[in-house]
Amino acid sequence: MLLINGIKLRPDEDESNLKKLIEKKLRHPISSFRIRKKSLDARKEPYYFYSVIVEIDNEEKYLSKDISIYKEEDLSPEYKERNETCIIAGYGPSGIFSAYRLCEAGYKVIVFEKGKRISEREKDVERFFKEGILNTESNVQFGEGGAGTFSDAKLTTRIKDRYIDYILDILIRHGADPKIRYENHAHIGTDKIRTVISAMTDYLIEKGVEFHFSEEIEEILLNEDRTLYGVRTSSGEYECDHFLLGVGHSAYKTVKMLKEKDVYIEKKDIAIGFRVEHPQALIDERQTGKVIEAANEYFLRYKGEKGVYSFCMCPGGMVIPAMSDINTIVTNGMSYAKRDSGIANSAILIQIFKEEFSDGYEYLQKLERRAYDYSGSYKALAQNIKDFMNNEVHELIFKSTYPLDTVLYDFNEFFSIDDLRIIKEALIDFDRKIPGFIDQGIMVGPETRSSCPIRIVRNEEYQSINTPKLYPMGEGAGYGGGIMSCALDGIRIANAIISKYE
Ligand SMILES: Cc1cc2nc3c(=O)[nH]c(=O)nc-3n(C[C@H](O)[C@H](O)[C@H](O)COP(=O)(O)OP(=O)(O)OC[C@H]3O[C@@H](n4cnc5c(N)ncnc54)[C@H](O)[C@@H]3O)c2cc1C
Numbered sequence: 001m002l003l004i005n006g007i008k009l010r011p012d013e014d015e016s017n018l019k020k021l022i023e024k025k026l027r028h029p030i031s032s033f034r035i036r037k038k039s040l041d042a043r044k045e046p047y048y049f050y051s052v053i054v055e056i057d058n059e060e061k062y063l064s065k066d067i068s069i070y071k072e073e074d075l076s077p078e079y080k081e082r083n084e085t086c087i088i089a090g091y092g093p094s095g096i097f098s099a100y101r102l103c104e105a106g107y108k109v110i111v112f113e114k115g116k117r118i119s120e121r122e123k124d125v126e127r128f129f130k131e132g133i134l135n136t137e138s139n140v141q142f143g144e145g146g147a148g149t150f151s152d153a154k155l156t157t158r159i160k161d162r163y164i165d166y167i168l169d170i171l172i173r174h175g176a177d178p179k180i181r182y183e184n185h186a187h188i189g190t191d192k193i194r195t196v197i198s199a200m201t202d203y204l205i206e207k208g209v210e211f212h213f214s215e216e217i218e219e220i221l222l223n224e225d226r227t228l229y230g231v232r233t234s235s236g237e238y239e240c241d242h243f244l245l246g247v248g249h250s251a252y253k254t255v256k257m258l259k260e261k262d263v264y265i266e267k268k269d270i271a272i273g274f275r276v277e278h279p280q281a282l283i284d285e286r287q288t289g290k291v292i293e294a295a296n297e298y299f300l301r302y303k304g305e306k307g308v309y310s311f312c313m314c315p316g317g318m319v320i321p322a323m324s325d326i327n328t329i330v331t332n333g334m335s336y337a338k339r340d341s342g343i344a345n346s347a348i349l350i351q352i353f354k355e356e357f358s359d360g361y362e363y364l365q366k367l368e369r370r371a372y373d374y375s376g377s378y379k380a381l382a383q384n385i386k387d388f389m390n391n392e393v394h395e396l397i398f399k400s401t402y403p404l405d406t407v408l409y410d411f412n413e414f415f416s417i418d419d420l421r422i423i424k425e426a427l428i429d430f431d432r433k434i435p436g437f438i439d440q441g442i443m444v445g446p447e448t449r450s451s452c453p454i455r456i457v458r459n460e461e462y463q464s465i466n467t468p469k470l471y472p473m474g475e476g477a478g479y480g481g482g483i484m485s486c487a488l489d490g491i492r493i494a495n496a497i498i499s500k501y502e
Contacts, residue, residue, distance in 0.1 A: 001053055001054065001055050001056075001059070001069070001070040001071070001072070002026075002053070002054045002055075002056060002059055002062060002067055002068070002069065002070055003036065003051060003052075003053055003067070003068050003069070003070035004022060004025060004026070004051065004052050004053075004054060004066060004067050005049075005051045005066045005067075006049065006051075006066040007021050007022060007025065007049070007050040007051075007052060008047045008048065008049050008050070009021075009047065009048050009050070010045075010046070010047060010048075011040075011046055011047075011048060018033070018035075018050060018052065019033065022052055022054060025066070025067070026054070026056070026062055026067075028056065028062070030054050030056060031055075032054075032055075033052045033053065033054045034052065034053045034054075035050055035051075035052055035053075035181075035182040036051045036052060036053050036070075036181075036182055037049075037050065037051040037182050037184075038050050038051075038182045038183055038184060039184045040184065051182075053070050073162065073165075075162065075163060075165075075166040076104055076166075077101060077104050077105040077494075077495075077498055078105065079104065079105060079106045080105070080106045081106055082105070082106045082107050082108075083108075084107055084108065084241040084242070085107070085108040085109075085110065085239070085240045085241050085242075086098075086102050086107045086108070086109050086110070086240060086241065086242045086243075086244060086497065087110050087111075087112065087230075087231055087238060087240040087242070087243050087244070088102075088109065088110070088111045088112070088244045088246065089112050089217040089231070089243070089244065089245050089246065089247050089254075090112075090113060090114075090146065090245070090246040090247040090248055090251070090474070090476070091111050091113035091115075091144055091145065091146060091201075091211075091213075091246075092145065092146015092147055092148065092246060092248050092474060092475075092486060093146055093148060093474065093480075093483045093484075093486040093487040093490065094146075094244075094246035094473040094474030094475070094480065094486040094487065094489050094490035094493070095111060095113070095146065095244070095246040095473075095474070095490060096145070096146070096197065096200060096487070096490065097167060097170070097487040097488075097490035097491050097494070098244050098246065098473065098490035098491065098493050098494045099111055099204060099209055099490075100170060100200065100204065101490070101491055101494035101495070101498075102494045102497065102498070103204055103207050103208070103209050105494070105498045107497075108208075108210075109204075109208075109209045109210070110209075110210045110212065110238065110240070111209060111210070111211050111212065112212045112215050112216070112217050112231070112233055113143070113144060113211070113212070113213050113214075113215070114137055114142055114214065114215065114216035114217075114234075115137060115138045115139075115142035115143025115144065115213065115214070116137075116138045116143050116144065116213055116214055117143070117144045117198070117201070117213055118143065118144045118145055118149065118194050118197060118198050119198070120138065120143075121138050121139075121143035121144060121145075121149070122194070124138040124139060124143075125138075125139060125140060125150055128140075128321065128378075129320070129321070129403040129404065130403070132377065132378045132404050134323065134324075134326055134378070136324060136325065136326060137214070137216075138214075139322075139323070139324050140320060140321070140322040140323075140324070140332065141248065141250040141322065141323075141324040141449075142248075142250070142324055143213075144197060144198070144201060144213065145193070145194065145197040146246075146248055146486075147248050147249070147250070147322075147475070148193065148482075148483040149190070149193060149194060149197065150190050150320060150322075150334050151190055151193070151312075151314075151332070151333070151334050151335075151483075152187050152189065152190070152312070152314040152317055152333060152334060152335040152339075153187055153188035153189055153190060153192070153193040153483060154185065154186075154187040154312070154482075154483070155168070155180055155186045155187065155188065155483060155484050156185050156186075156482070156484065157482055157484040157485045157488070159484070159485055159488060161488050163488055163491045164484065164488070165181070166491070167484065167487050167488065167491070168180055168181045169181070170200070171188070171196055174196050174197075174199040174200045174203065175192070175195055175196045175199050176188055176192065176193075176196050177192070177337075185297060187335070187337075187339075188337065189335060189336045189337030189338070189339070190334050190335065190336055191336050191337055192337045212233070212235070215233045215234055215235050216233060216234045217231050217232075217233055217245075217247070217254065218231075218232050218233060218234055218257065219231065219232040219257060219261075220243065220257070220258070220261055220263075220467070220470065221237065221239075222261065222467065225468075226466060226467050226468065227467075227468045227469055228240075228243050228467055228468065228469040228470045229469070230243075231243060240469075241469070242469055242471060242497050243469055243470050243471065244471045244473055244490075244493055245456070245470060245471065245472050245473065245476075245477060246473045246474040246476065246477070246486070246489075246490060247474075247476045248452075248474065248475055248476040249449060249451065249452035249453075249475045249476050250324045250449060250476075251476050252361045252365075254476075255361065255454060255476075258456065261467075262466070263456060263464055263466065263467050263470065264456070264457050264464060264465050264466045264467075265454050265455070265456050265457070266454065266455045266457055266478075267354040267357075267360055267453060267454060267455075268354055268360075268451075268452070268453060268454060268455050268478055269351060269352065269353050269354050269451075270351075270352050270354075270360055270363075270364070270450075270451050270452075270453045271309075271311070271349035271350060271351050271352060271450050271451055272349060272350065272352055272364070272367065272446065272447065272448050272450075273308075273347055273348045273349035273350055273423070273445065273446070273447050273450075274331070274347070274348060274381075274411060274414075274443045274444060274445030274446055274447050275319045275331045275332075275333060275345050275346065275347055275348075275443065275444045275445060275447055276310075276345065276346055276347075276348050276385060276437075276441045276442070276443050276444075277319060277343050277344070277345045277398075277400055277401065277441060277442050277443075277444060278343070278344050278345075278436070278437070278440055278441045279342065279343065279344070279398070279440065280296065280315060280316050280341075280342050280343055280344045281342075282344075282434070282436050282440050283296055283297075283298060283315070283344045283434065284296050296315045296316070296339075296344070297313055297315050298310060298313060298346070298433075298434060299313065300348075300426075300429075300430045300433060300434075302422075302425065302426035302429045302430070304422045304425050304426060305418070305422055306350055306351045306353075306419070306422050307350070307351045308348065308349065308350045308351075308422060308423055308425075308426035309348075309349060310346040310347065310348055310349075310430075311346065311347040311348075311349050311450055312332070312333055312346065312347050312450070313333070313344070313345070313346035314333035314334060314335040314339075314344070314345050314346065315335065315339045315344050316335055316338070316339030316340050316341045316342065316343070316344065317333050317334055317335030317336075317339060317341055317343070317344070317345050317401070318333070318334055318335070318341055318343070318345070318401035318402070318403070319331050319332070319333055319345050319380070319400060319401050319402040319444050320332055320333065320334045320402065320403065321378055321380065321402065321403070321404055322449060323368065323378075325365065325368070327369060327372045327373075328365065328368035328369055328371070328372050329368055329371040329372050329375060329378060329380055329381065329445075329446065330368055330446070330447070330448050330449050331347075331380055331402065331444055331445050331446065331447045332347075332447065332449065333345045333346065333347065341401060343401050345401065345444075347447045347450060348423070348426070348427075348430075348443075349447065349450055350415070350419050350422060350423055350426075354453075357453070359453075360452075360453020360454060361453055361454075363453070364448045364449070364453065367414075367446055367448055368446065368448055371414075371445070371446050374407070374409060375407045375409075376407075377404075377407075378404045379404055379405045379406055379407045380400070380402045380404070380405075380406045380407075380444045380445060381406065381407060381408075381409035381411070381414075381444070381445055381446065382396055382400055382402075382406035382407065382408060382409065382442060382443065382444045382445075383396075383408060383409055383410060383411050383442065383443050384396060384397050384441075384442050384443075385427065385437070385438045385439075385441040385442060385443055386438050386439050387410075388410070388411050388412065388424075388427075388443060389424060389427065389428075389438055391410070391412050392410075393408050393409070393410050394408075395408070396408070396442050397440070397442060398442065400442060400444045402444050406444060411443060411445070414445075414446060450481075451475075451481055452475050452476055452477075452478055452481075454477075454478055455477065455478025455479070456472035456477040456478060458471070458472055458477075458479075461496060461500060462492065462493050462496040471493045471496070471497070473486075473489045473490055473492075473493045474486040474489050474490065
């Protein structure tokens with residue numbers, strides 16, 4: 001197989017032209033090809049650059065600066081009967097992909113997920129979005145698929161890892177659009193990711209993975225030397241050889257239990273802020289910041305005394321209530337595959353250093369409760385960005401997409417004086433990059449669950465440094481932030497178990 005780089009198309013050209021361009025480059029006809037990478041270069045006149053894979057005889061004769069031999073890597077683990085049981089707590093990206101890989105390798109895998117399967121979970125989330133009735137065990141954070149199920153399902157990560165393709169291939173095998181393999185900043189959309197994850201669960205059930213939905217890990221069971229030998233759940237006790245903990249950043253109850261068991265945990269920095277919403281047309285037409293894809297996404301960063309940045313941008317999406325605790329308000333963003341709501345949203349966050357709080361979960365919950373107390377309901381707090389800059393409060397310039405409605409609030413009350421100054425400097429900077437960012441935008445919040453305030457420290461064997469056989473993973477353990485990075489962490493843990501005990 002050959003890998004051919006440097007094939008380019010203008011954004012208005014059809015991809016069906018690619019075959020002709022490849023043949024021109026090879027000076028030879030081809031029967032088919034596969035896109036390996038597609039990226040936009042918008043520095044001058046915009047072009048999409050493609051890398052493609054072609055099967056052809058006598059490969060050597062075509063080699064050049066842009067054309068090299070391509071070898072596909074099979075990263076599937078070797079299957080063996082292993083007679084060892086792995087228990088996995090939490091079925092978000094880290095739990096899903098560790099379960100998948102350990103099952104492929106021949107382990108007995110048991111998954112405990114406190115939430116429900118997606119078909120049931122959807123009903124609870126819908127009821128919350130429509131009626132404001134929150135189910136604390138089945139919501140945007142908890143249930144089959146984890147926290148990224150009601151999201152834009154962006155698959156971006158800054159990590160470079162050969163297992164990214166392995167993960168994408170699994171998603172495609174279970175129904176995701178093959179374009180995610182090569183599109184820069186690929187996203188699946190909440191509607192599609194739900195069916196993909198459900199299909200993966202059905203496949204794993206068929207392969208013998210034992211699933212316990214609506215069953216929560218309540219306690220880890222330790223020997224006298226602190227080696228973990230099992231868990232107590234809401235329904236019983238189970239022994240295991242390895243325990244993988246991927247419970248996400250909202251599992252405060254589980255973290256309290258781990259602290260009571262003296263599992264070594266450190267504090268870590270977090271970020272807080274709000275969502276901004278703008279007409280999508282403003283972002284599409286007037287963006288002069290870093291263009292990411294077809295000019296409808298942005299990524300903004302301001303380096304002041306503290307970092308302020310945009311996070312989890314959802315083009316054509318909606319702001320959603322993402323709380324899991326009663327009487328709190330937490331916003332986040334979600335989009336459907338088509339990204340066609342007409343409104344762009346993104347979190348704008350400021351760093352909070354770990355020295356600024358004693359218990360990160362309590363610090364965040366206090367903010368989330370304060371927002372609820374002000375609102376008196378699950379209506380989010382909202383303000384025009386321009387009014388925030390001028391310390392004023394007026395009717396919103398347009399209605400937020402947040403489904404439970406909003407109440408007017410002055411976000412000047414929300415932040416410390418120093419943070420407020422830095423956020424305002426950042427917004428002025430963002431307005432320079434995207435003119436209209438201040439005057440044409442609204443802010444909705446608070447946004448507090450973008451990262452986890454703790455790290456469950458692991459050793460070089462990926463086990464807790466003082467609790468052998470406990471493998472902390474994913475966002476809740478402080479080792480990932482986002483669907484892809486947490487999926488990769490799940491794979492990392494599975495690989496550590498497979499290679500150590502082979
Ligand atoms: C609304 C929203 C939108 C997002 N959008 C994106 C996006 O577009 N792209 C992106 O990359 N990232 C996105 N994220 C972040 C991403 O979803 C998370 O980083 C990722 O899901 C974390 O994976 P995880 O496996 O560590 O844990 P999680 O996905 O949080 O899953 C943890 C699971 O553990 C379960 N659990 C908790 N406690 C227990 C217990 N004691 N026993 C059993 N089960 C338990 C929970 O129910 C949950 O299902 C979004 C997050 C949210 C909330």
